[in-house]
Amino acid sequence: MKLFLSLLLIAPSLMACNQTTKNSTDNKLDLSSIMNDTAQQSPTPSNSSDSTLAIATFGAGCFWCVEAVYLSLNGVTKVESGYSGGTIKNPSYKEVCNGTTGHAEVCQITFDPKVITYPQLLEAFFEAHDPTTLNRQGGDVGTQYRSVIYYHNEEQKQFAYLAIKAANESGNWSDPIVTEVSPSDVFYIAEDYHQDYFTLNGEQPYCRMVVAPKVDKFKKKFASMLKK
Numbered sequence: 001m002k003l004f005l006s007l008l009l010i011a012p013s014l015m016a017c018n019q020t021t022k023n024s025t026d027n028k029l030d031l032s033s034i035m036n037d038t039a040q041q042s043p044t045p046s047n048s049s050d051s052t053l054a055i056a057t058f059g060a061g062c063f064w065c066v067e068a069v070y071l072s073l074n075g076v077t078k079v080e081s082g083y084s085g086g087t088i089k090n091p092s093y094k095e096v097c098n099g100t101t102g103h104a105e106v107c108q109i110t111f112d113p114k115v116i117t118y119p120q121l122l123e124a125f126f127e128a129h130d131p132t133t134l135n136r137q138g139g140d141v142g143t144q145y146r147s148v149i150y151y152h153n154e155e156q157k158q159f160a161y162l163a164i165k166a167a168n169e170s171g172n173w174s175d176p177i178v179t180e181v182s183p184s185d186v187f188y189i190a191e192d193y194h195q196d197y198f199t200l201n202g203e204q205p206y207c208r209m210v211v212a213p214k215v216d217k218f219k220k221k222f223a224s225m226l227k228k
Contacts, residue, residue, distance in 0.1 A: 061137025075116030
């Protein structure tokens with residue numbers, strides 16, 4: 001659970017979370033070939049009320065980390081932390097953390113496909129966490145921390161499976177990818193205090209010792225894609 005803040009428990013969490021691909025090399029997963037191979041096979045339908053924007057939804061462990069990573073990318077206009085994939089309506093953070101609702105902590109990302117593509121968002125997804133650990137990211141343990149891609153249309157579904165195949169074949173991980181791929185479910189936005197959490201709470205122990213190193217590592221690999 002990410003609510004623990006003692007140094008005794010944060011230390012191993014830091015070690016695991018900071019190594020987002022613990023069995024990987026320093027190579028970044030490149031999905032550009034996937035994008036090129038399928039670009040002419042499927043259209044790019046809008047899944048947002050704004051026809052120029054699209055939506056992606058990912059679960060990759062603690063949504064504080066995921067939100068901070070995607071907010072840094074050029075072309076991403078909004079990131080909201082919330083819950084998807086569960087069995088009850090309007091779950092609270094406490095209920096989700098108890099692991100009894102079936103929800104995953106997710107981020108819903110609004111982006112401009114003319115600036116950043118869905119395959120590029122998938123590249124960021126695989127870099128932002130360890131997709132080989134089942135229901136766990138470092139010291140954060142439970143089904144709410146599962147690795148999951150919620151697709152919003154058939155094109156996203158196709159890209160998701162191709163990305164997993166590419167990840168498994170990349171040699172970046174010695175263990176198989178366990179990322180779930182599911183149709184988009186009801187998205188319940190999390191409580192206000194979870195939104196933009198890292199920006200507003202950067203000095204909080206978990207942020208300093210887990211989120212910050214993870215974001216710094218991510219930014220080094222995705223330097224060309226960051227907001228100015």
